Amino acid sequence: MGSPRTAIGLMSGTSMDGIDVALVRSDGDQIIERGPGLFLPYEAPFRKMLLQGLEDARLIEDRRERPGGLAAIENEITTRHILAVDSFCQRFSLRHEDIDLIGFHGQTVLHRPKQALTVQLGDGARLAKETGITTIADMRVNDMAHGGQGAPLVPTYHAALAAFLGENDHAVAFVNIGGIANVTFVQPGDEPVAFDCGPGNALIDQWVQDQAGIDFDQNGTIASEGRVVEGVIDAYLSNPFFAEKGAKSLDRNDFTLEPMAGLELHDGAATLAKLTATAILKAADLAEVRPARWIIAGGGARNAAILHYLRQSAGKARVESAEQCGLSGDMMEAEAWAYLATRSFEGLPLTWPKTTGVSKPVSGGVFYGAQKA
Numbered sequence: 001m002g003s004p005r006t007a008i009g010l011m012s013g014t015s016m017d018g019i020d021v022a023l024v025r026s027d028g029d030q031i032i033e034r035g036p037g038l039f040l041p042y043e044a045p046f047r048k049m050l051l052q053g054l055e056d057a058r059l060i061e062d063r064r065e066r067p068g069g070l071a072a073i074e075n076e077i078t079t080r081h082i083l084a085v086d087s088f089c090q091r092f093s094l095r096h097e098d099i100d101l102i103g104f105h106g107q108t109v110l111h112r113p114k115q116a117l118t119v120q121l122g123d124g125a126r127l128a129k130e131t132g133i134t135t136i137a138d139m140r141v142n143d144m145a146h147g148g149q150g151a152p153l154v155p156t157y158h159a160a161l162a163a164f165l166g167e168n169d170h171a172v173a174f175v176n177i178g179g180i181a182n183v184t185f186v187q188p189g190d191e192p193v194a195f196d197c198g199p200g201n202a203l204i205d206q207w208v209q210d211q212a213g214i215d216f217d218q219n220g221t222i223a224s225e226g227r228v229v230e231g232v233i234d235a236y237l238s239n240p241f242f243a244e245k246g247a248k249s250l251d252r253n254d255f256t257l258e259p260m261a262g263l264e265l266h267d268g269a270a271t272l273a274k275l276t277a278t279a280i281l282k283a284a285d286l287a288e289v290r291p292a293r294w295i296i297a298g299g300g301a302r303n304a305a306i307l308h309y310l311r312q313s314a315g316k317a318r319v320e321s322a323e324q325c326g327l328s329g330d331m332m333e334a335e336a337w338a339y340l341a342t343r344s345f346e347g348l349p350l351t352w353p354k355t356t357g358v359s360k361p362v363s364g365g366v367f368y369g370a371q372k373a
């Protein structure tokens with residue numbers, strides 16, 4: 001492995017709620033140090049602009065195209081990430097020169113794996129130039145160029161976390177409930193198995209926004225007052241996506257609220273929370289893995305209703321939040337992007353056939369050297 005490097009990961013996920021920044025020190029293999037992390041929320045008008053960006057992005061056929069307002073949105077995203085690096089350094093008394101690498105995710109506005117097309121907005125060259133820190137961006141692209149889904153990329157970090165926790169003798173599932181939910185099964189002596197497993201918070205957010213003008217179902221309170229409508233869950237689960245085995249990934253817009261017609265606010269929130277939990281547990285059947293432990297991360301880990309439905313149906317397996325395991329559920333993806341940057345720098349694989357369907361293990365990422373203006 002390489003020399004230990006200090007990296008920060010910048011993640012603006014599909015929930016489009018803000019930028020997570022987290023620090024990881026690694027040699028590209030072991031996690032030497034984790035944390036700290038910082039969340040910088042987007043305010044409502046900017047979220048609205050990003051939502052409009054998703055519409056404009058539907059016209060993209062080549063990942064470099066920026067139709068409609070996308071060039072302006074990309075510029076604004078980059079500026080906000082530059083400021084996020086500054087805020088992070090200030091908050092934790094770090095100098096920019098203390099950081100060797102930035103892993104820059106950017107904002108996904110389109111993801112069509114069947115067309116080998118994935119678009120993350122964000123200008124890596126400008127970020128590197130204005131922060132003075134070597135930046136690695138577009139980490140999904142090389143995977144797709146080699147037949148992979150381009151997502152999920154976090155599994156290699158989940159595997160490193162399992163080692164960090166000393167989980168060596170049984171299968172552990174790491175679940176990220178972000179806008180979309182994805183799961184990684186880490187098994188002793190084998191490559192991780194991973195895929196996107198279904199909707200996460202994006203659908204719940206849209207539901208409570210449409211029905212009540214609320215941004216998200218804080219702590220799952222709305223869901224906990226509702227009754228699950230099983231027929232709606234069955235309608236969602238009849239989508240062939242849920243029966244597909246092997247690598248698979250989702251676009252934020254792959255699931256809509258159409259099957260929810262006629263439901264009342266609380267029942268709808270409960271139904272979507274249970275749908276999320278059901279799709280997560282179904283992933284173990286598809287992968288034919290019986291994890292002893294489910295570790296839940298992402299904003300959805302704060303939705304008590306999702307956790308309740310997971311525990312209700314997980315049998316003997318333990319279902320724990322990342323925090324209960326001494327990890328950070330909110331920062332896990334940003335940490336992953338920092339870790340991926342250290343791997344990318346060493347030319348180590350980011351993805352495997354069983355994580356994205358890529359034809360062989362491949363590295364990835366586009367490098368932008370630090371040249372302070």
Ligand SMILES: Nc1ncnc2c1ncn2[C@@H]1O[C@H](COP(=O)(O)OP(=O)(O)OP(=O)(O)O)[C@@H](O)[C@H]1O
Pocket residue numbers: 011012013014015016017176177178179180181200201202204205216217218219220297298299300302303304333
């Ligand atoms: N206290 C809470 N209770 C319930 N849900 C919450 C809470 N806090 C955050 N969330 C949900 O989590 C979402 C943000 O999750 P997260 O930051 O993991 O997503 P993301 O990283 O944007 O998505 P992805 O992993 O798909 O890229 C919010 O939009 C909200 O729906």
Ligand SMILES: CC(=O)N[C@H]1[C@@H]2OC[C@@H](O2)[C@@H](O)[C@@H]1O[C@H](C)C(=O)O
Pocket residue numbers: 013014108111118150151152153154155176178179180181182196249250333
């Ligand atoms: C294309 C894209 O941005 N996909 C995201 C999204 O959000 C969750 C899920 O869908 C996952 O596949 C991925 O993000 C995580 C960080 C990943 O690549 O591992």
